[in-house]
């Protein structure tokens with residue numbers, strides 16, 4: 265495979281995205297072992313690796329990418345091989361890797377292989393371990409994968425700018441001999457955050473707080489591809505956080521999971537405990553495993569409430585509980601469409617479909633089976649189906665009769681002694 269076919273292969277996925285109806289397709293181009301599933305990177309790709317005399321050879325191209333976070337929200341980001349995050353690197357303990365890195369950015373870069381134990385000269389810290397890769401130049405990294413785990417990669421030159429614009433990726437090294445029970449699904453999800461002013465074309469790399477585009481694999485809900493799995497199947501989700509500033513407590517509904525590994529290694533069975541939320545601090549990976557027992561559409565999201573909104577303006581006065589009728593009457597004399605918002609909460613915002621500035625999607629989530637889902641940002645869906653292979657990723661769970669919360673029956677309320685007056 266020459267460089268052009270590499271680039272074509274990696275360019276397919278970003279172009280095809282942007283809608284939740286895109287099937288959660290397998291992204292790996294190589295079968296590493298017949299017993300285990302390849303890692304699926306929702307909304308992402310896997311780096312093609314070519315065997316050359318026993319060495320696995322890959323090519324990363326650091327470059328600007330025209331990126332869509334969600335329908336209606338695009339930005340000029342930086343990434344690898346046409347996308348942010350970059351392609352997931354997937355190999356096996358004991359492999360020797362030769363990774364070429366071409367720099368098509370307007371400034372130097374390097375790649376640091378986060379969590380991997382390597383010869384010092386392969387560690388990628390500009391100035392410390394190597395000279396930076398000049399603009400237009402290709403450097404080569406070559407090392408043995410001595411240990412298995414869930415790692416990441418990112419630049420270690422002008423980290424603030426390059427990481428803030430999206431230059432991150434996952435690096436997965438499967439163990440030679442399986443650790444723990446075999447899984448049926450293996451997903452990789454990177455949390456990230458950007459500051460993108462409404463209407464702006466480029467994320468602000470100087471932001472330190474008030475990030476307003478919170479993402480899984482650089483997508484905001486509803487553009488995050490759902491994770492479709494079978495009831496009773498064993499599921500592994502590898503979470504990685506290379507965001508600039510924020511740690512993310514990732515919560516999954518409908519099940520409990522255990523953390524089986526970090527980027528430091530595998531967690532001994534005796535130290536694993538059940539959780540429903542896992543904190544993924546900046547600069548770490550957290551691998552969780554679970555066996556969903558309940559079919560349904562289960563929310564998976566960061567539990568920081570401001571991280572499940574997209575481009576919400578936070579610099580507004582709190583209106584909750586305010587009586588604004590007189591204010592509204594007076595304001596309408598000069599501005600007939602005037603309307604204050606938030607007096608009863610912000611829940612209806614999503615459904616008002618108010619005009620928004622160009623290239624922005626404040627708060628907007630997606631359309632669910634029961635109406636609007638008012639969460640955007642770092643939100644995705646774990647769809648647990650009886651038959652995951654036959655399931656339509658865009659479809660919704662079919663509820664059994666009487667198994668959905670509904671308006672209460674007055675006779676039943678009387679019977680149960682419930683009074684609402």
Ligand SMILES: [Cu+2]
Nearest residue numbers: 512566568571
């Ligand atoms: Cu968060």
